[in-house]
Amino acid sequence: MQNLLRHTCPSCQGRFWLERLPQGTILCPYCGATVSGSGRLGRRSSAVPACTVRNGTAVPGIRTEDGLIILGEEGRGRRLTRVPLPSGASLDREGTVQALPVSHPAAVAVILIRDHSGYRGGWELLTLPREDCPLRGKLELLWEETCPVCEWWGRHGPYPVRQLRAQDLGHLIAEGYCAQGAAGRMGGGPEYLIAAPPGEFCIYRWGRLYGAPRFVGVRIYPDGRVETWDVMEALSSTRAAESW
Ligand SMILES: [Zn+2]
Ligand SMILES: [Zn+2]
Structure with missing residues (x-):
């Protein structure tokens, strides 16, 4: 455990352990920000x-x-x-x-x-829904009634969502x-x-x-x-x- 360093992400303040690495990019496990070995936030050039x-x-x-x-x-x-x-x-x-x-x-x-x-x-x-409700135009829904297929209430809608x-x-x-x-x-x-x-x-x-x-x-x-x-x-x- 000697080569593990306690670290705080400068971007999200998330805490984690880092291996002390001589080089290479280190990413915060919480927010994905690039954290350099010195703890400073690195900027991607592109x-x-x-x-x-x-x-x-x-x-x-x-x-x-x-x-x-x-x-x-x-x-x-x-x-x-x-x-x-x-x-x-x-x-x-x-x-x-x-x-x-x-x-x-x-x-x-x-x-x-x-x-x-x-x-x-x-x-x-x-x-993103994949299909429109097949019961549209076939089953009249009452106000606040839930459709058994699309699960929208009051009117049919696309599903699943x-x-x-x-x-x-x-x-x-x-x-x-x-x-x-x-x-x-x-x-x-x-x-x-x-x-x-x-x-x-x-x-x-x-x-x-x-x-x-x-x-x-x-x-x-x-x-x-x-x-x-x-x-x-x-x-x-x-x-x-x-x-x-
Ligand atoms: Zn972070
Ligand atoms: Zn429906």
């Missing part, structure tokens, strides 16, 4: 692309104000968070950051997910909260800034959406590209293609 998902669409870059990424809102029932950029972030002339250096080796992109609440509604993260936390999508850098109404109780939802590995998930929105998709698929590719789509539309065209 930057990853930044992207904003808003209104169901992925837009390259994250807008900044005075060099800060702003999440959420100020006021009752709301939470405003200002995130300074890491050194080495590249800004364009409009103050949009296109790429960011991150210390999480698995991350391929930094994504900002804006509030996706519908009017007088909210939103949440779900796993499971709720996700922002932390399930990668390393949660920061979060804020937006709300509707003066008291902040008429609806609203969070905003997340995440250093994300490749993966896919679903944004489920409720409230009035004025024709925008209720289920938005989000896929992060290994090269850091982010793509979004209308999940219900994709599921129904898959079903149509299979019924030939």
Whole structure:
């Protein structure tokens, strides 16, 4: 045990034992940050692309104000968070950051997910469903009645789904909260800034959406590209293609 050193991660404050190694990279077992042998946080030299998902669409870059990424809102029932950029972030002339250096080796992109609440509604993260409910149009559901297949209540929905936390999508850098109404109780939802590995998930929105998709698929590719789509539309065209 003599060559084991007690260590504290400078990024997440997690405690662990490290073997004293003459060289090589050491990763924090909790947050994945690169920790050098001396205990200082190492920065990965390569930057990853930044992207904003808003209104169901992925837009390259994250807008900044005075060099800060702003999440959420100020006021009752709301939470405003200002995130300074890491050194080495590249800004364009409009103050949009296109790429960011991150210390999480698995991350391929930094994504900002804006509030996706519908009017007088909210939103949440779900796993990506694979199928639409086969009982849609065949079994009428009453208010607050649960469907035996898709397990949605009141109306049929895509399945199977499971709720996700922002932390399930990668390393949660920061979060804020937006709300509707003066008291902040008429609806609203969070905003997340995440250093994300490749993966896919679903944004489920409720409230009035004025024709925008209720289920938005989000896929992060290994090269850091982010793509979004209308999940219900994709599921129904898959079903149509299979019924030939
Ligand atoms: Zn850590
Ligand atoms: Zn159903």
